[in-house]
Amino acid sequence: MKAIIIGAGMGGLTAAIALRQIGIDTEVYERISENKPVGAAISVWSNGVKCLNYLGLEEQTAALGGIVQTMSYLDGHTGDTMCRFSMQPLIDEVGQRPYPIARGELQLMLMEAYGVHRINFGMQMVSVADGAGAATATFADGTTASADFIIGADGASSITREYVLGAPVTRRYAGYVNFNGLVQIDEAIGPATEWTTYVGDGQRVSVMPVAGGRFYFFFDVVLPEGVPYERGSAREVLREHFDGWAPGVQVLIDSLDPMATNRVEILDLDPFYTWVKGRVALLGDAAHNTTPDIGQGGCSAMEDAVALQWALRDHPDDVHAALTAYQDARTDRAADLVLKARKRCDVTHAKDPAQTAQWYRELRDEDGTNIIRGIVGNIMGGPVTPAP
Template identity: 30%
Template sequence: MSSTYNVIVNGGGLGGLSVANALQQLGIQVSVYERATELKEMGAGIVLAANAIKALDKLGLGEKVRSLGSSVKKAEIRTWDGKLLVDLPVHKQAEQYGTYSYLIHRADLQNILYENLNSGTVFLGRKLVNKEQDTSKVRAIYEKKEVVEGDLLIGADGVHSKIRSLLIDSTPLRYSGFTAFRGIANFEDDRFPLEQGGGFEAWGHGRRFGYSHLGKGRIFWFAAINTPLATLKNSENKKMTALEYFKGWWGPIEAVIESTEETNIITHEIFDRKPINSWSQGRTVLLGDAAHPMLPNLGQGGAQALEDALVLSRSLIKYPEDIEQALREYERIRIPRTTKVIRGSRAMARIMQLENPISIQVRNLLLRTMPTSLQMKRLEWLVGYEV
């Protein structure tokens, strides 16, 4: 495929910037159109398991991520009051997969992806209103009647994707049953030294708290709270709300919430969609959260977008004369895997967010007694995967 081949990417988040990097690496011409007037990721951390790090290595960006992020060299699951349930075998996993997992600020990752692109690739302040296509071209139509023509349009515009709504019948968002609080603080605790990296999750009744090093002396924390839709999202005082839910919990939990600036706490209602069996139509295709929004319980949203980016770019090179064949190849490889991740994330959410005391006792007993070898085998298909 010649470098004159022209791809339009709608969306400048992690998925859009990843696919732009993958395409440019293969000599394919690409432009990214983002509706925001500045590239600004929400103030939260993102975990990159071995499969994501390997994908970044293939883009030539793995080392930058390792230097700006924090390696996960400690990962515990505890009860709400601190009893150890699982000490995850992170060192054995790193040995098996060739890399540790890393936690990095989403804005830092976005910046790494953006700065690696050719100058002038990304256009900001472009809100898509429609698209048109025929057998030879696709046109993305933006506000103020701006029309951009290309050979392929990639919808990487997130969970509320405009391109998805233009492409396929609406598959409604499914509320997970929990709302997340996320915060970043400058904070230290001797039980989780900075040089070790990583952290813990504490699981209670219908609520869960995670604490992890983010690099540069910062802690990223999250809280997942079972609650009906639209009850917590617009909390007036997010810090106070989080403190109420986690009063008396183990270790550094209350202290790290307390030390977080109100402006550094965000809330999200967590949604996914039911998996679908086609992401494309003609010269338009979906990628990342636009194609397969998933719950964060396996920590794979960003990783799956990175895998999509590499597979899609390779498929276009494999079938340089036949876009529809290239898109079928991309779907053939990616849909079964992302469907499995969506379902796995749902199943994991049910386990993590349990409320019934007897079910919790059974779960905790199973976790305490699970052999290390089984812990590793359980996730091998996911984090041991190399795209």
């Protein structure tokens, strides 16, 4: 059996590795010509880590991951600690430490695990079609490729999704812009082994450790969609929006590299439950584009990859049955995570200011129990972390 995978992102590559594990011939096509990931880093929660471990990448993943021993929330204006608690209860409950990982390094690790030389770069798919005995992808250079099935892991603006659903869909602006990047660890910003988050005014500033003595940082700024931005002006923009915030936030702004700081308008997509059309199926952001507010976008794509492998393992001679089983295994779980992230997004970014003010008050009384319960609820429910 042969599979074509469109997209060499985290979802596409984990799917390619997973399918190869069970003897399926794979071809991966990627529209960009080199590895240039969007975003500085990713929170790989325990369910994502377990997926990578399952794919034989345990040592490589651990080597790239930052060690988060504690989590804290700080008052954005004063810098006062609202709560601080150990992550060990979460690790004990789910059986795996989560890892923040630099996105480019994770991407490269997956490429090397699959085989960089085996990825067809610079191949932009322009259309996909199902057939009686094969599915076919057509690329911008006029070439085509056919296989027993095609997996569209072609991201938030997926062409494959348009084919599967029969029409384009419109993503929803979540109400904020995320600035992110990497800086050297500086304990004037936050402890070296802590996920530190400053909150106030419906905005947040966060740092967490990744390998190599670095913090992954992000700033959430509540802004209208489409506000003009000049690349390289991140420091000035952030100074304006976080004027008067705590000293640690000012140190972070002073430390960042403006030209290496990413600016991303955050969007998501209403959940939908049709991921398959004939021999063509969706995976990752193409199937469940979510906000990053619970850190499950990439993890959910990794879960897709494992579930796809299991469906094909269980239906080795029937592509249609396998893809239907994959869809049935994943749509409810992925939709739940999209909606949980949207709900968390709205509270964090003051869609209802009274509700956000109440959350701030609750943080001051938090011992970690409620926050960890919520994170565990996100982690459990996938193929390698079944719900109790």
